[in-house]
Amino acid sequence: MKVALIGNGAISQFVQAALQKSDVALAAMILRPARLGSVDVSDVAVVASVDDLPGDITHVIDCAGHAGLRAHGPPALASGRDVVTVSIGALADEGLRSELEEAARAGGSRLHLASGAIGGLDALRAARAGDLGIVRYVGRKPPEGWKGSRAEDVLDLSTPLTHPQIHFMGNARDAALAYPKNANVAAAVALAGVGFERTEVELVADPGTDTNVHEIHAQGDFGSFTFIISGRTLPDNPRSSALAAMSVVASIVDASQPIGS
Numbered sequence: 687m688k689v690a691l692i693g694n695g696a697i698s699q700f701v702q703a704a705l706q707k708s709d710v711a712l713a714a715m716i717l718r719p720a721r722l723g724s725v726d727v728s729d730v731a732v733v734a735s736v737d738d739l740p741g742d743i744t745h746v747i748d749c750a751g752h753a754g755l756r757a758h759g760p761p762a763l764a765s766g767r768d769v770v771t772v773s774i775g776a777l778a779d780e781g782l783r784s785e786l787e788e789a790a791r792a793g794g795s796r797l798h799l800a801s802g803a804i805g806g807l808d809a810l811r812a813a814r815a816g817d818l819g820i821v822r823y824v825g826r827k828p829p830e831g832w833k834g835s836r837a838e839d840v841l842d843l844s845t846p847l848t849h850p851q852i853h854f855m856g857n858a859r860d861a862a863l864a865y866p867k868n869a870n871v872a873a874a875v876a877l878a879g880v881g882f883e884r885t886e887v888e889l890v891a892d893p894g895t896d897t898n899v900h901e902i903h904a905q906g907d908f909g910s911f912t913f914i915i916s917g918r919t920l921p922d923n924p925r926s927s928a929l930a931a932m933s934v935v936a937s938i939v940d941a942s943q944p945i946g947s
């Protein structure tokens with residue numbers, strides 16, 4: 687299987703290293719035009735658009751955030767290639783979601799959502815076959831992990847916080863759109879469970895944690911569950927959990943196997 691990666695940031699670099707130890711070949715990278723000269727790897731085509739991809743690439747892997755999925759997801763799907771994305775929050779934009787859906791139908795392809803920094807999505811998906819009443823997601827990161835986000839509209843992150851501070855309470859759609867680099871998990875929980883409007887979200891800057899802590903609390907006909915993960919961040923990006931990058935690798939490797947796991 688030959689794949690193209692969109693973006694060359696922290697998640698992409700983790701994925702590149704992991705693919706070297708797999709049977710999947712990294713054959714191309716899609717970068718922003720200004721970054722085209724920044725990568726020079728033999729046997730890897732470095733291009734700015736899906737139109738310039740070698741024809742034998744079957745999967746396009748988005749590790750570039752909402753802008754990357756918006757720019758390259760629809761043409762990749764329309765060209766008949768499956769797309770794996772970690773930028774789940776971009777689907778909170780209904781216009782983009784419809785565009786991706788239409789492109790996938792036109793191309794006979796599929797958009798796969800990597801599970802990202804969270805787990806437990808399989809249980810949520812199954813639970814919604816019954817009546818799934820309440821789904822609440824709490825995302826807690828060290829103050830450093832919220833720098834450059836909407837949290838800074840309400841918190842001064844340049845000085846140390848003395849206690850945990852909630853900087854967002856609302857639904858998953860508003861969270862995903864307001865925090866494109868930090869609330870993709872909220873969107874993943876919404877899509878697996880009760881949807882963007884009904885998923886309750888709380889985002890917290892917590893000086894007492896040195897990991898990204900994600901909690902899901904769900905109740906319904908099935909009973910109830912709580913899922914909590916304390917995720918280490920990637921060395922190159924204090925915002926992003928290592929598990930998010932690992933989940934992209936898992937999605938790619940799974941797609942390359944005759945039997946899924």
Ligand SMILES: NC(=O)C1=CN([C@@H]2O[C@H](COP(=O)(O)OP(=O)(O)OC[C@H]3O[C@@H](n4cnc5c(N)ncnc54)[C@H](O)[C@@H]3O)[C@@H](O)[C@H]2O)C=CC1
Pocket residue numbers: 692693694695696697698716717718721749750751752753754755757772773774800801802803804866867868870871874922923925926927930
């Ligand atoms: N689903 C989940 O649990 C998680 C999702 N994410 C998403 O993954 C994204 C990437 O995370 P990191 O690698 O840690 O961020 P990063 O900031 O290290 O890397 C992002 C890269 O994408 C590139 N990029 C941006 N727009 C592009 C475009 N239009 N075309 C090509 N490249 C483009 C940037 O130049 C940068 O190199 C985050 O922005 C976030 O939206 C991140 C963590 C968890």
Ligand SMILES: O=C([O-])CC(=O)C(=O)O
Pocket residue numbers: 803866867868869870871872898917925926927928930
């Ligand atoms: O990496 C994480 O822990 C979660 C994250 O940034 C997101 O949900 O966008």
